[in-house]
Amino acid sequence: MLKGHLDxxxxxxxxxxxxxxxxxxxEIRRKSGQxxxxxxxxxxxxxxxxxxxxxxxxxxxxxxxxxxxxxxALTRRGARALIERRAVWQRFSEAIGGLLAxxxxxxxxx
Amino acid sequence: MxxxxxxxxxxxxxxxxxxxxxxxxxxxxxxxxxxxxxPSPDRRGAEKRAIAACGDPRxxxxxxxxxxxxxxxxxxxxxxxxxxxxxxxxxxxxxxxxALMQCAMSDDVRSVAAFVGSIDAGAFWASLVLxxxxxxxxxxxxxxxxxxxxxxxxxLCAAATAALTVSVISDGVLTSIRLATADESAxxxxxxxxxxxxxxxxxxxxxxxxxAQRATFTAALQKM
Numbered sequence: 517m518l519k520g521h522l523d524x525x526x527x528x529x530x531x532x533x534x535x536x537x538x539x540x541x542x543e544i545r546r547k548s549g550q551x552x553x554x555x556x557x558x559x560x561x562x563x564x565x566x567x568x569x570x571x572x573x574x575x576x577x578x579x580x581x582x583x584x585x586x587x588x589a590l591t592r593r594g595a596r597a598l599i600e601r602r603a604v605w606q607r608f609s610e611a612i613g614g615l616l617a618x619x620x621x622x623x624x625x626x
Numbered sequence: 627m628x629x630x631x632x633x634x635x636x637x638x639x640x641x642x643x644x645x646x647x648x649x650x651x652x653x654x655x656x657x658x659x660x661x662x663x664x665p666s667p668d669r670r671g672a673e674k675r676a677i678a679a680c681g682d683p684r685x686x687x688x689x690x691x692x693x694x695x696x697x698x699x700x701x702x703x704x705x706x707x708x709x710x711x712x713x714x715x716x717x718x719x720x721x722x723x724x725a726l727m728q729c730a731m732s733d734d735v736r737s738v739a740a741f742v743g744s745i746d747a748g749a750f751w752a753s754l755v756l757x758x759x760x761x762x763x764x765x766x767x768x769x770x771x772x773x774x775x776x777x778x779x780x781x782l783c784a785a786a787t788a789a790l791t792v793s794v795i796s797d798g799v800l801t802s803i804r805l806a807t808a809d810e811s812a813x814x815x816x817x818x819x820x821x822x823x824x825x826x827x828x829x830x831x832x833x834x835x836x837x838a839q840r841a842t843f844t845a846a847l848q849k850m
Binding site: 536537538555556557558560561564565568579581583584585586 | 648649651652653654655656658659660679680681685686689690692693694696697
């Protein structure tokens with residue numbers, strides 16, 4: 517289920533500002549209260565795919581360690597896509613919440 | 627240990643040097659940072675854990691390869707469109723040049739030229755229709771896997787390019803007939819326009835071949 521929402525999760529993680537892959541993973545862990553501990557390698561193909569789709573932009577920088585690092589940022593299109601996906605998720609979440617609220621434990625019929 | 631992992635990752639993507647380099651640098655940064663963030667004093671163990679968290683290098687390479695293949699597929703779509711438009715412009719410009727230079731065709735060869743011209747027109751329209759079909763498939767066609775989608779699109783592009791090649795060869799024959807029988811001492815523009823058309827088709831053939839090779843490598847990576 518999580519895999520189907522990876523794009524939204526990565527976009528949401530980048531909504532607070534540009535970041536490199538490792539920081540994106542850390543942000544996902546932090547924002548999800550450590551609930552989403554994704555296989556780290558899966559994030560990079562998602563970043564590449566979102567960049568190709570025009571939802572992210574990226575550039576090389578040199579980190580303090582002297583290593584080259586790819587920094588990703590939301591594009592305007594990416595920010596719009598995040599707003600849309602957030603609204604869809606909100607509706608879905610409310611609908612499921614409504615369903616589950618009415619589905620409390622009941623005694624078996626006599 | 628990290629270098630070994632990166633070598634395996636880079637090796638799996640060796641068919642695309644730019645992608646292999648980018649992925650290698652990016653993943654190296656990730657692994658070094660993951661190792662540095664590990665609180666354990668055992669550095670070798672930290673590297674091992676960082677590598678394990680990243681997953682199998684070939685599986686990772688396969689995911690990158692599929693994404694890169696999608697990009698090349700779209701690029702081929704743009705290439706086919708530009709190739710067909712380029713050939714059309716070259717044909718129209720040549721016809722305009724003939725009219726401007728009053729470069730008429732000899733009556734002896736008119737029937738041959740009409741026959742070759744009909745092949746030319748048919749082949750060009752076929753390439754246009756196949757190109758449009760390819761664009762429509764790329765825009766909304768369904769396929770079980772991204773690789774199957776690329777294969778079908780590539781076949782449509784190959785068919786469009788084959789038809790375009792027939793059209794360009796016919797153009798070459800028509801131009802040769804016209805220039806051989808016309809009183810034109812410096813036919814630079816027709817020759818240049820034909821060379822341009824040939825270049826368009828050669829570039830398209832190279833792009834299709836490149837996509838086919840990448841698809842083969844990507845399929846091999848996915849099987850492992």
